[in-house]
Amino acid sequence: MLTNEYVKRVYDQVQKRDGDQPEFLQAVYEVLDTLQPVIAKHPEYEANGVLERLVEPERVVKFRVAWVDDAGKVQVNRGYRVQFNSAIGPYKGGLRFHPTVNEGVIKFLGFEQILKNSLTTLPMGGGKGGSDFDPKGKSDAEVMRFCQAFMTELNRHIGQFTDVPAGDINVGAREIGYLFGQYKRIRNEYSGVLTGKGLEFGGSLARTEATGYGLCYYTAEALRVLKNDSFEGKTVVISGSGNVAIFATEKAQELGAKVVTASDSNGYVYDPDGIKLDIVKDIKLGHRGRIKEYAERVPGAEYHEGCAGVWTVPCDIALPCATQNEIDEASAEALVKNGCKVVCEGANMPSTPEAIAVYQKNGLLYGPAKAANAGGVAVSGLEMSQNSYRLSWTFEETDAKLKSIMESIVAESLAAAKEYGEEGDLMAGANIAGFVKVANAMVAQGIL
The missing domain is CATH 3.40.50.10860 (Leucine Dehydrogenase, chain A, domain 1)
Known part of the structure; x- marks a missing residue:
């Protein structure tokens, strides 16, 4: 709930200007809500109009x-x-x-x-x-x-x-x-004007895998620090079947988990024995097929029409990797009811505010998208560096840098959350840690 007068004034202005943009309003409200203790501690941000400028695109x-x-x-x-x-x-x-x-x-x-x-x-x-x-x-x-x-x-x-x-x-x-x-x-x-390029013309090794791998590195580090736990022996539900979902599945399996679902815009498949990733890759990367084909090729696998049902599958860890607002309040409650203890986001803003409230009320470990799925843009940044240097790092070098970045995001988020009275809150910590760096740069550069 917005209680800081400056924060409320800024959000009211966003509502007035952009009231027809619900996804944007949702993202702004979530961030501003968690930034209230920061704003209270730093009056220079209000004096320099940082929030007004932050919510308005250049x-x-x-x-x-x-x-x-x-x-x-x-x-x-x-x-x-x-x-x-x-x-x-x-x-x-x-x-x-x-x-x-x-x-x-x-x-x-x-x-x-x-x-x-x-x-x-x-x-x-x-x-x-x-x-x-x-x-x-x-x-x-x-x-x-x-x-x-x-x-x-x-x-x-x-x-x-x-x-x-x-x-x-x-x-x-x-x-x-x-x-x-x-x-x-x-x-x-x-020039390096685009990232995600082919390896033959300036692309980076590990870029294809980066968001999915990074999601799992983030989740593993959060589990280690906050729960003294790991992926080992856990049942994982993943939505989507694009690059993020495919490589999150691959890394989760490498870390000892059993991933039991994959989905697309038509429906989802459930494989109680664990998803056969080679088949998903063949369907989605090989000939751009529909996930329904998986159940036709794998004995014992089930196909279900509609995407929301994927969140009714019992699991320890849920990694939403499809699209925004795919988990609503009812889906979040189904996850909790069926034993889920961890939700980390591979897609952008896949949980509605009501779903996030369910996670928090029930004490789930919740990793927000802006932190948990930052691996893709991290390796994009590394690709930019390689293009500038006119060189290429090995897969192992790039992957090691990615893992280090994702682990540092967990540490930065937890440190920021603790500093502002939100200890253990990865969502508040991510918003605060990301904001303070940008806000200080904006103040230093003057009113632009």
Whole structure:
């Protein structure tokens, strides 16, 4: 509940201006709520209008993307890039291609990215972008033409020292390749302007695995520090079947857990013997199939229509890796009822405020997305460093740096939470630790 007068005033202003953007309002409220003790202790933040500036993007770019489909028909989509905050580095954040993309969704993602990037300790500001284009069912040629049209506009707003986009939902190696190729063609320069690139043209080893692996490194460290426990012998429920879910499953299995679920937008599969990851990879990475196919290929596995049911599967640890607000209050209560003790987020804001309240009321270990899924942007930052140095680190070197970053995020979050009277609260700690670094940089640079 907002009680600080300055915080309330800022949130009221956001509501007035952006009342039609529920995801953005949700993200802002959650952060401002946890920052109240910080604001009370630092009057210089109010004097410098830090919160008012934090919640208002430095720049919002919205543009038309016209392209031609395989039938020769002109299609028009909307493109977005929100450059939210550059106090600690160039804007950094992914591009999402999905029918649900709109300005409010991109703003919520960009706002979260400010604090997430700050937590990595790397010099990256917060940004996000994307389009309401849906690659699903499109040919490679159609995806290429769309990406080229998208980059034809976007290129004038980005650069290796200005804004460095990456991938997100439905923007993987194929899309990044097409986007990078078009940028190179238009600008006639070879630079690290996009991350998530192929290894042949400046990509980083471990980038594909980074968000999923990082999620598990974060969860393992939080379990060790807060519960003196580990993944060993635990049953894990994971939603999604994209890169984050696949590599979270892979690392959780390596750490001794049994992962029993995978899902997509149509439904989920439950395998009581543990998910066979080679089959999921073949379905999703091999031929972009639907997860239903898993149950057709694996004896004893069950397929269920609808996604929400995945949270009714008994487990020790839940790792939501699909999309925002996928766990509501009822799903959170089902998790608690069925024995779940840990929820760490691989997707962006996958839990509603009501779900988070259920976690907190029942004493679950809760790792918020901006901390738990920061591994992807962390290795994106490492890719930027490698591009600047014109070198490439080994998988082992990059993975070790990723593990260290995720463990430091847990430590930073817990230290910040303790300092401001929220001991053990990873959500409050992540918001506070990420904010203080950005806020101090904003104060130091003057009113911009």
